[in-house]
Amino acid sequence: MATSVSPLSRYKVPLNLLVAIALSLVIIGSGDSPLVRQSRNLILESSAYLYVPIQWIETLFTIEKDYHKLQQSYIKAQIELNRHKTLLQENLRLRKMLGFKGEQGFDVIPANVLSDVGSYTMNSLTVDQGSKDGVKPLSGVIDAQAQLVGKVVAVSRNTALVQLVNDKNFRVSVREMRSRNVGILSYTLKKGYVIQDVPKNAEVIAGDSVLTSGFSDIFPEHIFVGWVSEISPVIEDYVKSIQVDLATDFNRLEEVFILDQDD
Template sequence: MRLRRGGLNKLTLIILIFASILILTFYFRETNEGILHKTQVFATNSLASIQSGISKTVSPFHNTWKHVTNIGHLSSENERLKDEVVNLKQQIITMQAMEKENERLRKLVGFKEKTHYSTLLARVIGRSSNNLQLTLTINKGSKDGVSKNMPVVVGEGLVGQIIMVSPNAAQVQLITDRRSGVAAQLLNSGETGVVEGQATGRLVMNYVAKNVEVNKNEPILTSGVGSIFPKGLFIGTVSEVKETPYDLYKNIQVKSYVNFSNLEEVFVITDIVPVVPPLLEEGD
């Protein structure tokens, strides 16, 4: 039984080999229009159509699976990019802060070169926390040569005066403080008055006669009267002039170009020896 099956298998193999040789012989001998060539073309086209259909059917599933496998990678890449964006933003903020600081320091250096007074650069280390008293605290004191009533300025104009001194620090009363008064002078007419701080933090020049012509944007400087502020320090400009028939003097609104809320460094004028009038000394 086994021999018969083995003999049959061998016979079948011989027949298949012979048939293959016979088909190949006919295939190579016939023309392109022969039946074997046409059969090959038909079979090839049929297989191509089947493969194309299978590819179209499987492609969406393949792409979906590919997308799913990439989700983990995309998620980690997204986190990395977020961290990179945060770092870049921080670098930009740091660079902008450095640029502003450099600009501010250039202005300070420029002012020091232009002024003919001896000045001491000080850093602001504190501010008053209420509107009743507008003051700054600086990191220079009596050990550095700072004395009471010395003027404090920046490139944009007058800031105030020293009102309290300790060995390593000093307190500056701003000219916007309602208790502050600065002897001032209009540049064009030379008329004098007093620039006073208001409860609102604004500045007003009082005691200017009504018959004096005052122009908008006219510069206002310290007059030197009172021996506290030297003559010629820039205070600001005229922003508005008000008067009524019943007023004895003009009410002149003053615009200061100093950004009092953002001061970081100031100059203390140290070569002016403040002289306090006797009446003021008695009132202290």
């Protein structure tokens, strides 16, 4: 006796596939919706717990070495700070005499790196500070040497996701310190990190420092980005491009500092 198969069970698998495709397309289409953001934050938050034991064991082995290193850095930084304080006072006095406005201040939120991911779509890392610690989306992130690390792109209650400066889609306004020219630092496949459209007569040599320009709401000025590595030949007789080596060692990042800018 032949058994009849209902059409629904016959098309069960294709129907399931269609539902999965439809759901995926809805998620892709509503990437910024609160529901997708909340579920993403929940996943990030839960994943952070996986790193707690690993981090704890790592800390046990490195704590003494880190302490001595920090002690040395602290003394050096303290001497440097004293020198800078004097210079700052002088600078502020002179700026006041010339009628300049005051600069925007900021606090820093220290954070431990939980994980770093280099996927084909985004180089990112997760840190153990979230909205309850005052981290806001689009806050700048620096390392212990005040070198640019990236910016916060997603925040959950206890964690935050940081897009790294070495990500292909990262852009930041920078200033080359010798010529004082400002440009956008971006990644290009052929040349790596490049500041494009720099005037041809700009006096730039390899080894010059590149710092953030401060022309954005995310990064204050004077955050160290890297060094000029190469200057490309003048294109069409009026501009040239500058190749930059990033200063931050992304493989050794353990702690970062999230900038909390004053409103």
